[in-house]
Amino acid sequence: MIQTPAPALDLTSDVAHLTARLLDLESVSGHEAGIADAIESALRRLDHLEVVRNGDCVMARTMLGRSERVILAGHIDTVPLPTAAGSRGTVPSTWEGETLFGRGATDMKGGVAVQLALAAALTEPTRDITFIFYDHEEVEASLSGLGRVAHSHPEWLEADFAVLLEPTDGTVEGGCNGTARFEVRITGKASHSARAWMGVNAIHAAADVLVRLRDHQPATVHVDGLDYRESLNAVKVTGGTAGNVIPDSTVIEVNYRFAPDKTPEQAEEYVRALLEGFDVERTDAAAGARPGLQHPAAAAFVAAVGAEPKPKYGWTDVARFSALGVPAVNFGPGDALLAHTDDEHVHADAVRACLQALVTWLS
Amino acid sequence: MIQTPAPALDLTSDVAHLTARLLDLESVSGHEAGIADAIESALRRLDHLEVVRNGDCVMARTMLGRSERVILAGHIDTVPLPTAAGSRGTVPSTWEGETLFGRGATDMKGGVAVQLALAAALTEPTRDITFIFYDHEEVEASLSGLGRVAHSHPEWLEADFAVLLEPTDGTVEGGCNGTARFEVRITGKASHSARAWMGVNAIHAAADVLVRLRDHQPATVHVDGLDYRESLNAVKVTGGTAGNVIPDSTVIEVNYRFAPDKTPEQAEEYVRALLEGFDVERTDAAAGARPGLQHPAAAAFVAAVGAEPKPKYGWTDVARFSALGVPAVNFGPGDALLAHTDDEHVHADAVRACLQALVTWLS
Numbered sequence: 001m002i003q004t005p006a007p008a009l010d011l012t013s014d015v016a017h018l019t020a021r022l023l024d025l026e027s028v029s030g031h032e033a034g035i036a037d038a039i040e041s042a043l044r045r046l047d048h049l050e051v052v053r054n055g056d057c058v059m060a061r062t063m064l065g066r067s068e069r070v071i072l073a074g075h076i077d078t079v080p081l082p083t084a085a086g087s088r089g090t091v092p093s094t095w096e097g098e099t100l101f102g103r104g105a106t107d108m109k110g111g112v113a114v115q116l117a118l119a120a121a122l123t124e125p126t127r128d129i130t131f132i133f134y135d136h137e138e139v140e141a142s143l144s145g146l147g148r149v150a151h152s153h154p155e156w157l158e159a160d161f162a163v164l165l166e167p168t169d170g171t172v173e174g175g176c177n178g179t180a181r182f183e184v185r186i187t188g189k190a191s192h193s194a195r196a197w198m199g200v201n202a203i204h205a206a207a208d209v210l211v212r213l214r215d216h217q218p219a220t221v222h223v224d225g226l227d228y229r230e231s232l233n234a235v236k237v238t239g240g241t242a243g244n245v246i247p248d249s250t251v252i253e254v255n256y257r258f259a260p261d262k263t264p265e266q267a268e269e270y271v272r273a274l275l276e277g278f279d280v281e282r283t284d285a286a287a288g289a290r291p292g293l294q295h296p297a298a299a300a301f302v303a304a305v306g307a308e309p310k311p312k313y314g315w316t317d318v319a320r321f322s323a324l325g326v327p328a329v330n331f332g333p334g335d336a337l338l339a340h341t342d343d344e345h346v347h348a349d350a351v352r353a354c355l356q357a358l359v360t361w362l363s
Numbered sequence: 364m365i366q367t368p369a370p371a372l373d374l375t376s377d378v379a380h381l382t383a384r385l386l387d388l389e390s391v392s393g394h395e396a397g398i399a400d401a402i403e404s405a406l407r408r409l410d411h412l413e414v415v416r417n418g419d420c421v422m423a424r425t426m427l428g429r430s431e432r433v434i435l436a437g438h439i440d441t442v443p444l445p446t447a448a449g450s451r452g453t454v455p456s457t458w459e460g461e462t463l464f465g466r467g468a469t470d471m472k473g474g475v476a477v478q479l480a481l482a483a484a485l486t487e488p489t490r491d492i493t494f495i496f497y498d499h500e501e502v503e504a505s506l507s508g509l510g511r512v513a514h515s516h517p518e519w520l521e522a523d524f525a526v527l528l529e530p531t532d533g534t535v536e537g538g539c540n541g542t543a544r545f546e547v548r549i550t551g552k553a554s555h556s557a558r559a560w561m562g563v564n565a566i567h568a569a570a571d572v573l574v575r576l577r578d579h580q581p582a583t584v585h586v587d588g589l590d591y592r593e594s595l596n597a598v599k600v601t602g603g604t605a606g607n608v609i610p611d612s613t614v615i616e617v618n619y620r621f622a623p624d625k626t627p628e629q630a631e632e633y634v635r636a637l638l639e640g641f642d643v644e645r646t647d648a649a650a651g652a653r654p655g656l657q658h659p660a661a662a663a664f665v666a667a668v669g670a671e672p673k674p675k676y677g678w679t680d681v682a683r684f685s686a687l688g689v690p691a692v693n694f695g696p697g698d699a700l701l702a703h704t705d706d707e708h709v710h711a712d713a714v715r716a717c718l719q720a721l722v723t724w725l726s
Contacts, residue, residue: 080604203599
């Protein structure tokens with residue numbers, strides 16, 4: 001992947017067009033340097049902000065001595081570009097009327113554009129604001145730029161309330177499901193494929209794992225007034241060594257999105273029970289977050305924005321803020337159902353409306 | 364893979380030690396240049412042989428004007444080296460008493476050593492002999508060095524009878540199963556793995572293919588007096604793109620080793636029927652060979668060697684000779700059940716006995 005030199009971003013331009021500019025800066029996880037450079041240099045031109053950088057995480061904040069501080073956070077990485085011919089959710093972005101197509105259009109460069117526009121527009125906000133633009137959200141939790149900052153610059157994550165600008169289609173989404181990944185390893189015995197009876201086929205032996213996953217009915221769990229729908233899926237499979245060898249190994253990667261009534265340990269127990277008899281190893285996990293909407297700061301934000309709260313299915317870093325004691329909600333432009341699809345897109349008005357709601361709340 | 368310069372091979376040394384020398388020349392398919400160089404230069408030192416080379420296929424023959432001509436053929440490539448720690452069927456070779464371990468020990472550098480020893484020893488054979496040492500046997504049939512030679516030097520494959528020195532443990536094996544490869548492609552629909560219900564999981568959808576393959580009972584088919592046992596297996600599987608995306612594609616590679624009563628087309632029909640409802644594409648096929656032991660030249664060889672013929676399960680190039688109208692059998696040192704295993708080995712006496720049997724027949 002080639003990082004093009006960061007062009008200057010105009011933070012005072014229309015926020016939908018600013019979104020398009022960000023989409024054109026390809027930033028698949030692990031390759032965020034270019035977009036981070038562009039964001040950092042744009043923010044450093046704003047005299048009312050203190051700016052620091054940690055790796056490819058850029059942070060900026062006002063220091064007005066307000067009685068409340070809020071965090072506005074968003075990740076700057078995306079999942080890999082689509083590979084299917086004709087996919088529009090790719091780089092560079094394209095406009096179709098007022099609809100903007102491109103990788104990250106919903107997840108979540110619209111939200112990042114709103115953060116940047118607010119950073120430039122709100123020189124005198126009613127609450128002090130900390131802006132966090134972070135890397136490595138779309139990969140293993142252990143790589144998270146936000147997690148890294150929580151260790152290296154914890155003072156930057158002190159706040160009364162946080163808004164994560166993940167796509168919620170303009171509604172407020174409380175809490176989030178947790179996520180855990182597992183590797184299921186099936187071992188066989190290699191032999192020449194012309195004498196299969198001398199070996200044990202590790203791909204055939206994987207059939208039962210896939211049958212159990214296919215037949216599993218994911219639960220919907222009621223937590224603090226909201227319904228969290230779970231997902232449990234094989235996301236990768238690989239097995240076999242050569243076209244004439246009975247395969248002696250198959251590895252299935254499983255992703256479990258579990259409701260916030262469970263800890264990662266309970267999620268692991270659940271998957272181990274479902275796949276009993278197989279070798280299951282947990283490789284990654286991040287706890288969910290209960291909605292937390294009863295917290296006063298959260299309630300005040302919901303009242304100001306004026307939308308009915310819903311549950312968040314996808315894991316988001318509200319869980320990380322929640323673990324740090326900072327109540328947090330998801331509120332951002334775009335339809336989360338389009339995230340990671342080949343056809344990812346956002347409507348210009350959705351980005352503009354999100355910006356307007358936050359300007360109203362913070363002015 | 365680094366090709367070391369070809370050291371001189373001493374074709375008059377003990378044939379078991381000559382086998383060890385060949386094992387030390389790593390020659391995984393596609394990387395046969397080094398061993399082909401060594402074989403070519405050793406053969407060119409023998410004045411009674413005419414030698415030509417085509418790619419990494421080396422051919423040598425006597426021109427004594429005998430009434431019969433026989434081919435002695437063997438491939439010089441091997442499957443990839445084993446990856447498991449402690450595997451002994453690797454490079455370089457090792458001796459344990461009189462047992463020789465190394466990649467290719469059974470499949471089939473013992474046979475190649477016998478060919479080379481015969482080439483040096485038999486300056487006045489009772490039948491004219493054509494020696495063929497060819498590349499790319501352990502990969503797709505379309506790459507076969509023997510197939511290439513059949514097109515470019517067909518005169519080199521004219522003979523009354525052919526012996527392929529594939530491992531048969533000193534017995535004579537007639538005919539061989541055919542082999543065909545298929546790709547089964549399962550298509551789904553990508554979505555974020557936290558909202559699995561928006562996508563279609565192509566790995567879960569592959570479960571039924573694996574169940575059918577796992578539950579399939581391969582047949583044993585009686586052909587011309589011999590029993591051919593079939594094998595039908597998934598040999599590779601790959602699916603999924605990222606840990607948080609519902610996979611939209613899974614590909615399963617299937618290898619069918621079918622009895623010589625079937626054509627490749629009939630084998631394809633059989634697999635299509637078994638996997639009905641799935642997208643199956645045949646990617647490679649090679650017909651089997653009926654035993655052909657009723658042919659006078661084959662019968663004479665069997666009588667001279669004095670062993671009870673058995674069926675050959677693995678596909679070998681007897682099928683290619685059979686298609687050219689040259690009756691052919693498998694006869695070589697080593698246990699075919701060890702071929703392609705992590706622990707491939709051959710006993711020194713097996714190689715010596717094979718050499719002795721052929722010297723007796725041809726002197």
